[in-house]
Structure formats: structure tokens, C-alpha cells
Amino acid sequence: MKEVDAKELKKMFDSKEDFQLIDVREDYEIEIATLGGEHIPMADVLTQQEKIKRDKKVVIHCRSGKRSAAVIQALESQFQFTNLYNLQGGILAYADQVDSSLTKY
Numbered sequence: 001m002k003e004v005d006a007k008e009l010k011k012m013f014d015s016k017e018d019f020q021l022i023d024v025r026e027d028y029e030i031e032i033a034t035l036g037g038e039h040i041p042m043a044d045v046l047t048q049q050e051k052i053k054r055d056k057k058v059v060i061h062c063r064s065g066k067r068s069a070a071v072i073q074a075l076e077s078q079f080q081f082t083n084l085y086n087l088q089g090g091i092l093a094y095a096d097q098v099d100s101s102l103t104k105y
Contacts, residue, residue: 001072003088004059006097009035012059019057024071025091029063033091033102037061045071049079061087061094063105 004012012019021037022045023030030039040048042062052058052075062068068086075081087094095102 001069001076001086002084003086005088006094009059009087009094010098012057017057019059020053022052022058022060023091024060024062024068029105032105033095035061035091035094042067042071046074046078049075052081052084054081054083056083057085058083059085059087061090063090064092065090 021035023034023037023039024042024045025039026041027039037059038051040051058081060068060072065086065088068090072081072084072086075084089096091102092104095104
């Protein structure tokens with residue numbers, strides 16, 4: 001599985017790279033902290049897979065990287081996506097390595 005780490009994601013934001021960021025966490029988690037990506041809860045991803053771009057890099061994240069990894073595996077096996085990247089360590093790693101103002105939970 002392809003991954004980007006928190007510092008790479010920060011560089012992508014800073015350089016205004018054209019990519020899609022998808023957050024697969026639950027609604028209450030978004031209220032605690034967010035990176036500003038499109039919200040598609042894990043339970044809905046497979047039924048809303050048409051919202052996921054195929055023509056650009058797509059970074060998928062959750063809290064720690066485990067749920068997003070499972071989502072990527074499902075999307076790759078069921079829908080043959082080839083452009084998906086997991087945020088290594090999730091939003092927790094981003095808070096630790098890039099933006100300490102994010103609330104950790």
C-alpha cells in the first residue's frame with residue numbers, strides 16, 4: 001500500500017498540489033480535529049466510491065491510519081483504484097509532526 005507521511009502531506013498542502021484528501025472518521029471525530037478534507041465515513045465509502053477521484057492522487061486518513069488502510073485495501077480490491085495513499089499514522093501523526101494545535105484524542 002502506498003503511503004505519505006505527515007510531513008509529505010504538509011508539503012502537498014504548502015505547494016498547493018492538486019490532490020483529494022478524504023477523511024473516513026466519524027462525525028464526532030471531525031468535530032474534535034480536522035485537516036479539511038472531504039468527509040466520507042468509513043461505513044459509507046464503498047457505497048460512495050464514485051466521489052473518489054481516479055485522475056489525481058487521493059490521500060485517505062483516519063485517526064491512526066488503520067481504518068484508512070482498510071478502506072484503501074477494499075477500494076483497491078473491489079474497484080481497482082490505483083491512486084490511493086494512506087496517511088501514515090493518521091491525524092495523530094499530523095498533530096505530532098506538523099500541527100500541534102490539533103486536538104489529539
